[in-house]
Amino acid sequence: MEALRLDWAGSTPRLSAAGAMAEQGLVTTVSSQDGTAVVAGWVGSVRDRMAGARRLLDDFGRRGVASRLPTGDYAAVLVYRDRILLMRDEQARIPLFFRESGGRVSAVSTSARRLGTGAELERRYFCRYLTGNMAQPHSELTPFAGVHRILGGEVVELSITGQMRGRVPRHVREADDLSLPGADGPRFSGAAKDLRLALENAVGRRMGRTTACHVSGGTDSTSVALLAARLLTAGQDRPGDLVLLAGRFGRGELAEEQPYLDEAMEAIRRHVPAAHPMMIDVDDVADFDDFWHHAGDADEPHAHAFRAPFWGRLHAAAAELGCDTLMTGCGADPIADANPLHLHRLARTGQLRQMTKQARAWATGGERGLRDVLSAYVVQPTLPLAAERLTALVRRRGTVLGGLGNFARPRWLRSGFARAHGYREASVAESRFVFGRRPEQSLYDAANYIAAPDPLSWRCARQDGFFLSHPFLDPEVIATMRRLPAEATFHPGRSKTVLREAMADLLPPRILGRTVKIPFDELYARGLRTHGDGLIDLCRSARHPLIAEIFDVETLCRAVREAQLGIGDSYSWDRMNSSLALVVWLEQSDQRSRTLMPVTAGP
Incomplete structure (x- = not known):
């Protein structure tokens, strides 16, 4: 989707924004004596998009001043009299691409496909994409050569x-000095108080005039919605409407979530009685519904396109009510919980007795074996590729999905293609990103990409009128949790201890004390039962030449059959889902290019 574009008429830059998105407030254009900025998304605060864009233009207009990137979800192009700046915020929710040749950029856009029309497909990108579901957002490569x-x-x-002229990484400040009404809440212990303030600030930055919140009945989404309700109640200068968005299951194991959901809705509406609850019946929704559309229409292959039907149903309801922002509880699991990779730091620094003691506590609290804990949080981060190969040898036992983890080459990816286009190098790069030299710190960077895979939000923003936003992935929240010592966050058998303490005065008791939430496995199993045969037929009938070059199609089809039978785990299913999305994306691209081919008249 193209929200903004920069190109040149001769040597004169032309900067433009999508008119419909500008009317919705999703793209903001500001000008001053020094230049012009077009910002997709928001800088500083959703409500003050114009002021944030103007501040960005002014701050980066001062040469010689190393300006920090402000907080927000944005991509921006700033055109000054003597230079042009292209930038994205650190969380990288909104895409931005440029087409370059011989050291000169010929166009900039939020759409890789628009820039790559007619370009050769970049095979190295597909190796990078297939290493895991975090690969795309932090890799420079795109599907199109030269983009x-x-x-x-x-x-x-x-x-x-x-x-x-140059590419420079910038970093946001660790704490924002934004103060909000109601920030001085009840007294907590230091860690809980710090997290409460940071999360409240993050929610406040994301609130619009009509704010929607995903509510699932879990600790995370309920916390975000309660803070939004509290801010609406306390802030006389920021009136607004609150929409509570939830999927309702009337059957199956997910129906057991309904009592928690009802209690969450009741607690939120005690703060804002006028809040609008939207309980969307989703019993008829399954993963992989309309997979051709969700996986094929995106600018890039979308690894989580299989789950788009569920989120699309909810987002369409929020769009009908005119919401201008939608917040989720996404990211709380890795960010607001104790960091298990702290065990790697203890081992790395020679504190083996302390590491063993804490590993036993992790094992007891999580009802796991000590060996499993040490393997996951000490051995694998140290030797990720070797650990995966060993696991695959032990667990494969004749299956395609058995033992397949994050980085190892799936058996349906042809070894010749992998060797020719750098799959091993891509796996090494991905493993270094996920674990790094200090895995306990890399966890937060990786969580930003794995916890909120929302290309669906970006692709549908023009029709929906909003972007998804994730307060738990706010830089201030991440910085707060990063600073906390391990002893402040880990209590055996009780997840997200600091978050629970921080929200103890707001969360209803039933939700405050719950430790287990039913996953969406039923949606996935139903989708494979319904669409598995169609997915296999799709793979076998695909005609794009790259599909046969990249994949052993029959082995991929066998993986789909195994997943239908429940073989494998979330890691191996993610690898299969990514591959299926790529098949559809390539096939859709092939049909689109054939449609646009010129037709030569006969004699």
């Missing part, structure tokens, strides 16, 4: 004629 991604937190400087 590059601006990375999260990066500032690219061009001359006024488009010559590349």
